[in-house]
Amino acid sequence: MTVRAARPEFARPVPNVLTIAGTDPSGGAGIQADLKAFSANGAYGMSVVTALVAQTTTGVAEVREVPPEFVTSQLTTLLDDVRVDAVKIGMLAGTGVIRAVVAVLDRYAPPHVVLDPVMVAKSGHRLLADEAVAVLRDELLPRVDLITPNLPEAADLLGEREITDSGGMAGQAERLTGLGAKQVLLKGGHLREAASLDLFRGDGEAEFLRRERIETTNDHGTGCTLSAAIAALRPQRPDWSSAVRDGKEYLTEALRAADRLDVGRGHGPVHHFHRWW
Ligand SMILES: Nc1ncnc2c1ncn2[C@@H]1O[C@H](COP(=O)(O)OP(=O)(O)O)[C@@H](O)[C@H]1O
Numbered sequence: 077m078t079v080r081a082a083r084p085e086f087a088r089p090v091p092n093v094l095t096i097a098g099t100d101p102s103g104g105a106g107i108q109a110d111l112k113a114f115s116a117n118g119a120y121g122m123s124v125v126t127a128l129v130a131q132t133t134t135g136v137a138e139v140r141e142v143p144p145e146f147v148t149s150q151l152t153t154l155l156d157d158v159r160v161d162a163v164k165i166g167m168l169a170g171t172g173v174i175r176a177v178v179a180v181l182d183r184y185a186p187p188h189v190v191l192d193p194v195m196v197a198k199s200g201h202r203l204l205a206d207e208a209v210a211v212l213r214d215e216l217l218p219r220v221d222l223i224t225p226n227l228p229e230a231a232d233l234l235g236e237r238e239i240t241d242s243g244g245m246a247g248q249a250e251r252l253t254g255l256g257a258k259q260v261l262l263k264g265g266h267l268r269e270a271a272s273l274d275l276f277r278g279d280g281e282a283e284f285l286r287r288e289r290i291e292t293t294n295d296h297g298t299g300c301t302l303s304a305a306i307a308a309l310r311p312q313r314p315d316w317s318s319a320v321r322d323g324k325e326y327l328t329e330a331l332r333a334a335d336r337l338d339v340g341r342g343h344g345p346v347h348h349f350h351r352w353w
């Protein structure tokens with residue numbers, strides 16, 4: 077009898093990765109997308125729900141916020157039992173939930189925290205109360221390791237006008253670090269450029285991540301997918317720069333595979349196929 081050696085990737089420890097976010101019943105964004113991206117990138121996924129969102133590929137119908145004390149309860153129940161190796165934070169809905177998350181980060185100090193500062197859905201529906209933007213900027217942003225704003229979110233955080241060409245991205249990333257962000261991935265998906273262009277500013281020089289722009293209407297949840305993939309990869313990579321590069325690569329492939337899906341009549345989801353595992 078021949079005994080086959082275990083494939084090397086199965087011998088590596090699997091990181092426990094947590095998403096703190098809102099829901100999407102159509103499975104394209106929020107918690108549902110995050111859990112798929114975690115699995116596809118070799119992590120064990122866990123989730124704490126901040127808001128129940130009635131949404132699909134055509135837009136958001138209704139939002140019900142989870143009471144902040146119940147967000148705390150979900151988080152402390154989980155963190156008292158399970159070691160968490162990385163955290164992705166997405167939709168937080170309002171000031172109360174932001175402060176609940178801040179208190180838990182202070183108490184448990186989990187490693188590798190990524191914040192996708194979700195503010196407005198692609199359909200235009202607000203997912204973060206107006207008055208909560210300042211609380212997110214002043215109280216949460218300085219406590220995380222990486223923030224991943226798109227261009228409208230970066231402009232809101234900085235109180236500036238939205239930029240429309242890549243020339244202004246390095247300056248904005250610099251000013252976001254001035255607000256206390258340790259590292260910044262400024263997403264350029266809203267630019268009208270031929271390439272898909274993001275800017276990563278870590279400890280060293282800022283670097284552009286340039287990939288092919290995929291012709292597809294399946295762009296619902298691209299930001300969620302990218303930040304979740306980065307959180308899943310960070311414990312498996314030596315630094316943020318390589319986790320960000322591989323996360324971007326994963327998103328591009330998931331966008332490329334999206335045309336195999338037939339989900340809804342609006343902005344469809346990306347396809348989280350298992351590439352590395
Ligand atoms: N059609 C596309 N082809 C390739 N990459 C894309 C495409 N649309 C968006 N992206 C990438 O998806 C990520 C999220 O994009 P963006 O639209 O800026 O953020 P959000 O989803 O938060 O609004 C970025 O890395 C962006 O470059």
Ligand SMILES: Cc1ncc(COP(=O)(O)O)c(N)n1
Pocket residue numbers: 097098099100105106107129131166167194196197198199203295296297298299300
């Ligand atoms: C729960 C939740 N979180 C985030 C988004 C943003 O995703 P997108 O910008 O692709 O609409 C969303 N629609 N729903």
